Amino acid sequence: MTQPPHDERTAASPEELREQVEQTREELGRTVHALTAKTDVKARAQEKAAEVKQQAAVKAGELRAKAADVAHQVQDKVQDKVPDPVKDKAAEAAGQARATAARAGQVWEEKAPEPVRRKAAGAARTARDNRAWLPAALAGAAVVWLACRRRKG
Incomplete structure (x- = not known):
C-alpha cells in the first residue's frame, strides 16, 4: 500500500475510512468523466460545429443588415442624381403599370x-x-439608362 499524502490525516475509525474512500471514488469518477469528455472527438466536433454555425448565423445577419444599409445609401445617392424628367417618366410608368395590373387582376x-x-x-x-427592393431596382435602371444615353450622345 502507499502512504497517504502528508496533508491528509489517516482515518481514525472504519467510518472515517469509508467516508474517505467514498470521497475518493467520487473524485475519481469526476476525473474519469472529464477525461472521457475530452477524448470524445465526435462530441467535441459536434460542439465546435454548432458553435461555428451560430457564429456564421450572427455574421450573416450582420452582413444582411449592412447590405440593406448600403442599398439604401445607394438609392438615396441615385435619387439625387436622377433628373426630374426621368423621375416624372418613372412615376408615370409606375402609374400606368398599376392601372394595367388592376385591369389584369380583374x-x-x-x-x-x-x-x-x-x-x-x-x-x-x-x-x-x-x-423594398423595387425603388432600388428602378433607381438602378435609371442609372443604366442615363449611362447608355450619355454613351450615345
Missing part, C-alpha cells in the same frame, strides 16, 4: 381557376412583403 379574378388564384395570391403577398 380579368384574372374572372378567368383563373381557384387553386391557381390561391398560389398567385401567395406569390403576390411575398412580392408585397419584399417590395
Whole structure:
C-alpha cells in the first residue's frame, strides 16, 4: 500500500475510512468523466460545429443588415442624381403599370381557376412583403439608362 499524502490525516475509525474512500471514488469518477469528455472527438466536433454555425448565423445577419444599409445609401445617392424628367417618366410608368395590373387582376379574378388564384395570391403577398427592393431596382435602371444615353450622345 502507499502512504497517504502528508496533508491528509489517516482515518481514525472504519467510518472515517469509508467516508474517505467514498470521497475518493467520487473524485475519481469526476476525473474519469472529464477525461472521457475530452477524448470524445465526435462530441467535441459536434460542439465546435454548432458553435461555428451560430457564429456564421450572427455574421450573416450582420452582413444582411449592412447590405440593406448600403442599398439604401445607394438609392438615396441615385435619387439625387436622377433628373426630374426621368423621375416624372418613372412615376408615370409606375402609374400606368398599376392601372394595367388592376385591369389584369380583374380579368384574372374572372378567368383563373381557384387553386391557381390561391398560389398567385401567395406569390403576390411575398412580392408585397419584399417590395423594398423595387425603388432600388428602378433607381438602378435609371442609372443604366442615363449611362447608355450619355454613351450615345
